[in-house]
Amino acid sequence: MKIAHILIVIALGLLLATGALAVGGKPVKPGGKDKCQVCGMFVAKYPDFAAQVHFKNGTLAHFDGAKDLFKYYHQIGRYNPKATSKDISALYVTDYYTLTPIDGFTATYIVGSDVFGPMGRELIPFAKAKDAQEFLKDHKGKKSLSFKEVTSALLKELD
Numbered sequence: 001m002k003i004a005h006i007l008i009v010i011a012l013g014l015l016l017a018t019g020a021l022a023v024g025g026k027p028v029k030p031g032g033k034d035k036c037q038v039c040g041m042f043v044a045k046y047p048d049f050a051a052q053v054h055f056k057n058g059t060l061a062h063f064d065g066a067k068d069l070f071k072y073y074h075q076i077g078r079y080n081p082k083a084t085s086k087d088i089s090a091l092y093v094t095d096y097y098t099l100t101p102i103d104g105f106t107a108t109y110i111v112g113s114d115v116f117g118p119m120g121r122e123l124i125p126f127a128k129a130k131d132a133q134e135f136l137k138d139h140k141g142k143k144s145l146s147f148k149e150v151t152s153a154l155l156k157e158l159d
Helices: 002-018 066-074 129-138 152-158
Strands: 051-055 060-063 088-094 101-103 108-111 124-126 143-145
Touching: 051 066, 060 066, 066 088, 066 152, 108 129, 124 129, 129 143
Parallel strands: none
Antiparallel strands: 051 060, 051 088, 088 101, 108 124, 108 143
């Protein structure tokens, strides 16, 4: 019985270390082997754009940018057949100016700017609407959007 407990602790430790299991829904820095669930790129190479989805069961999915996170969110059944959007406990994107993880549901996103992400044209996230408006002007952005305003049709335009 003790060996089984030790093996469980080791397994949980490995899951935590690789980022496959999230603790308390807090942002987890992507590890060297974590790949974007949409395009397959290694996320740790692009920390300035990293994003992640946390699930209620403690697992998470990493992304190389907000655009791929949204693709995943809008087509979750395609990428994670056992999950629905109701299974999501948290969603994080990286604020462009502070380079810190922020709540993806409340972030403001700029589309159509002259700033490109790992996969080309990208949604640029901000925690503060004021920062988003400043960026919009400085980087020739086209629109400022809330989470709910980012549609599948818009994502197709970015590809």
